[in-house]
Each structure stands twice: as structure tokens, then as C-alpha cells.
Amino acid sequence: MHRYRSHTCGQLTDAQVGATVRLSGWCHRIRDHGGVLFIDLRDHYGLTQVVVDPDSPAFAGAEKLRAEWVVRFDGKVRLRPEGTENADLATGRIEIYATELEVLGPAAELPLPVFGEQDYPEDIRLRYRFLDLRRERIHNNIMTRGRVIDGIRRRMKDQGFFEFQTPILTASSPEGARDFLVPSRIHPGKFYALPQAPQQYKQLIMMSGFDRYFQIAPCFRDEDPRADRLPGEFYQLDLEMSFVEQEDVFAAVQPVITGVFEEFANGKPVTKDWPRIPYAEALRKYGTDKPDLRNPLVMQNVSEHFRGSGFKVFARMLEDPKNEVWAIPGPTGGSRAFCDRMNAWAQGEGQPGLGYIMWREGGEGAGPLANNIGPERTAAIRAQLGLQAGDAAFFVAGDPAKFYKFAGVARTKVGEELKLVDTERYELAWIVDFPMYEWNEEEKKVDFSHNPFSMPQGGLDALTGQDPLTIKAFQYDIACNGYEIASGGIRNHRPEAMVKAFEIAGYGEETVVERFGGMYRAFQYGAPPHGGMAAGIDRIVMLLCGVTNLREISLFPMNQQALDLLMGAPSEVAPKQLRDLHIRLNLPQK
DSSP states (O other), X not given: OOSSOSSOTTTOOGGGTTOEEEEEEEEEEEEEETTEEEEEEEETTEEEEEEEOTTSTTHHHHTTOOTTOEEEEEEEEEXXXXXXXOTTSTTTTEEEEEEEEEEEEOOOOOSSOSSSOOOOOHHHHHHTHHHHTTSHHHHHHHHHHHHHHHHHHHHHHHTTOEEOOOOSSBOOOSSSSOOOEEEOSSSTXXXXXXXXXXXXXXXXXXXXXXXXXXXXXXXXXXOOOBTTBOSEEEEEEEEEEESOOHHHHHHHHHHHHHHHHHHHSTTOOBOSSOOXXXXXXXXXXXXXXSOOTTSOOOOEEOHHHHTTOSOHHHHHHTTSXXXXXXXXXXXXXXXXXXXXXXXXXXXXXXXXXXXXXXEOXXXXXXXXXXXXXXXXXXXXXXXXHTOOTTOEEEEEEEOHHHHHHHHHHHHHHHHHHTTOOOOSSBOEEEEEOOBSEEEETTXXXXXXXXXXXXXXXXXXXXXXXXXXXXXXXXXXXXXXTTEEEEEEEEBOOOHHHHXXXXXXXXXXXXXXXXXXXXXXXXXXXXXOOEEEEEEEHHHHHHHHHTOSOGGGGOSSOOOTTSOBTTTTBSOOOOHXXXXXXXXXXXXXXX
């Protein structure tokens, strides 16, 4: 018999009844029933109930066992007594009558329980992550993550993509987030950077004559953490394709993402025919470029009903042509209590309030706004929004460029409060036609709004003859349930167009050559039209596991302060290491 086990703790069934077996695992739970010990023995594969009674040679040792001790049991498989079976366990019809016990690894008193799924302080969970990962829910999440990545990899290969690995030590890029820098010992005073993404490398792979590339790529960004973005590092499905237009990328990617969601959705519906929503329309209808389409509410411009009306606050605002009034429908929300609660919530968000109209039986409007604009305008708003008696509408006014984000948050709040959001489904959509540039108010200049390497719609002609703030790019995102899970674009592969695109954003040709020299040189020697995207592995897994924090689907994450409490990183290093790297510290005064 094997030194440690003949079977796993998830393997035994009726078929082994009467057999002598050997199991090893952790003592998950120990129960004393009138002097007979029942031990749930756990390993990666499952649980098996082990019974030790006073007649067993193993009893004296079993009395000393505590939770999470690692032990080996020998014993005979037998059926559980009738009425004590556990239908929730694969091994729930059998138990092991133990005849021999060996302690393989005793455990100290636990700083957090492994049995059960109770909440525990995050700093304790991360410091003792190896214990936290033994808990069933998070253990299953990590296994789901692995299976999701397998499913993605299989589907990408079925679509004709080939997996490549790109460098981890690369050049620093001033674009995007802050780099993690790695000092060079061999080249004093110079630094490598960990890649924020394989963007330039994957484009260079296309320049090199390969046709369809992908990898499950680690990416590193020195950003402040938040619940849906881990500090330091994350993983993405990175891909690129040659000789493609936007439609070709969509046709390749959509079956991969849809297929993975369907495989791991546990029966929840998944969008098959993804809508394509222009960026401007997404902001207009949903107040965000990553809309949660499970929420059926669509905002509308109702400015005409308030222009010249008796509600002077809105009427005066609308004298400025850039201002608008947007309405957020609130089906079933037409009670004074709900409307006042929404108004108070808006004030808590730093807004002056949230105007509203309620519709009573018979169709008449109620509330201060209805009283000021009169029954005719109130009825017109109701007709435009398709509302009925017992419904409400909420209003946000001003410059849409300044209020659309709040309007989007208010739409989400109304949908959630009225329980209109179908949480048991996955709604996927393409967000398309992103603006190529945006106005940087702080620096009073035109900036790239998304990916600087994207092809403008209209190509070089658009760059030379169009107002930059009106140029759209061949850029696209995938939104799912209120999260951006992927982003990409068709690339600007013509060197003269690349130089002009950066020139509009305030960078001269010499800057392009200095910062993106490898790619710029490659464009001079026969660059194919190409495009691609990157999908966030962590966010996809988070959605499929039904959690809202990426730490629940990552093996050894840092905390919110970007500290690895388990390994003690970041840490100080020895003076000799700094001397080898020609580095002297200049720490801030405490």
C-alpha cells in the first residue's frame, strides 16, 4: 500500500465497502458522540467520515487530535447506518472504521477557523492565507479560476490563435499608469520596467509575420488598489490578429467569452447576441461606458419639457445651450417615502438633491416639480418615459459632461432599490466608437482618451482635417454586469499616421522615436493592418464566482495598502544589495 494513501478523501463509494484503505488529510471537524469520535477528514478532493471507537487501537491517538492536524488513517470501509447518510457529500454513504492512526503534521492553535465560511478580518485572512485557502468557498474559487483559464486557452486555440510569451523585463513607458521599475546592476543608473501590458510586444509579433497571438499575460501597474483592481499585478487574456478589421476581432473574441461564461455560469442566462452600444450612447442612456444591462432603466433627455417652464431652476439652466435635463425612470417608485429617500441619498453624494415627479391614480403628477411645470408638461414627460400610475421619475440637470457619472450612479441606485435588476444573469455588450481624444482641463491640452496606438476612424485624413475632439477611434470594450472586462482596438499601423496622432496630443516625432522606437522602426518595414484586445482574467473569474472582491479569487493577493502580509513585501534590503545596484536612498522625512 502507498505510504500515505490508497484513495483520496473524495473517492470512496459503496463499491469499496469491506476494503481496507489508507487516507491522509486534514482533520476538518472532530465530534465526540458518547465516547465515539467522528472525524471529517479533508483533502483537496473532498471529505470522508472516519469513525474511531474505544475498541480501536487508534483511539488513544485520536483523542489528542485537534482541528487541522494532518493525519493518516488506515481502516475498513463500511456503509453508514441507515438514516445517517449525507446526500451532499460524494462519500456520504460510507465511512471508515479506523484501525491505525499516524500524525503527519500537528497544528498549533488556529488564528482563524477553516471549518465554516464566517467572515474574518482581512488582515488576518491575508497574513494566514494558507489557512484561508483551505476554506471550501475560496478553495473552490481558485479551482474555478484554473478551469476558466483552461477554457479560455482551449477556445483561443480552437480559433487558430497560438500562445507566445513576451518579456517581463522591458522598457519604461510614460503612457498609462505608473511603472514598477527594476534597477539594472550591469548598467548603473538605468532601469527596466515590469510590463503594464504586452501592448508593444504583441504588435511587434504581428510585424514579425505571425498571424494570431495570445497569452495569459501577467501585467504590472503601480496603481492604488480598489475592490475590482488588485494592487501591483493582474492577469489578462492578451491577443492580437493580423489583416483584420474590427468585425474580425469581434467574430473571434465573442465566441470565446460567451463560451466561457456559458460553461461556468451554473445555468444562469448569458447574452448570445451582444448589442453594440456607441460610447456616446452608453453615457447618454446609462451614465457610464460599462453599463449594467441587467438594469432595465434607460435615461432620457427631457429638456424640452422644462424649457421655459415654471420650474425656474431648470428653465434658467436651459438658457445655456450646453445644458440639459435628464430623466431617470422609476417604475413602481411613486411613493413619497421612496422619492424622499432618493433625494436624501443624492444629498449624501454631495448633490443639491434629486428632483422627482410621482404619478398618482388617474395619471396626475405630484411633487414640487409637477406643481411648477403644470399637468400638460407632466403628462408629456410621463408619455415620453412610458410610465404609469404608481411610477416616478428623477431628474438631473446641468452640463452632461459634468453630471453624467452621477446620473449613472443614480440610475443604478434606483434600479437596485426598486429591485429591478435581474442578478441571476450575465449581460454582455460591445461598447464601440470611443473618442480618439479628450480635453485635459487641468493642462489645457488635447490628450488621448483611450489607447494611443489605435487607428482613428477616417485614418490620416481625419487626423489632418478634423477637429480632434470629434474624431472617433476603432476602439472597443466589453462590458458585463457593470464591469469593463476587456478593451482593445484596431491599431494605427502607418508611421506617418502614428506620428500625426501623437503630434495632436503634444508629442513630437522625436518623442515617438524615443519612447516607442522599436515599434516605430517596425512600422517602416512593411506593417500589416492588425488589431486585438485584452480581457481581464481576474474580473471574469470574479463575476463567474459571484464575488465582488478580487481577493476572493486570487491565491496570494496584497491588501488595500499594497502590502503582502504573508511574505512581508515590500521589505527593506541590505546595504550591499543597494551598493551593487548603485542606489542611495533618499527617504521622506517622518
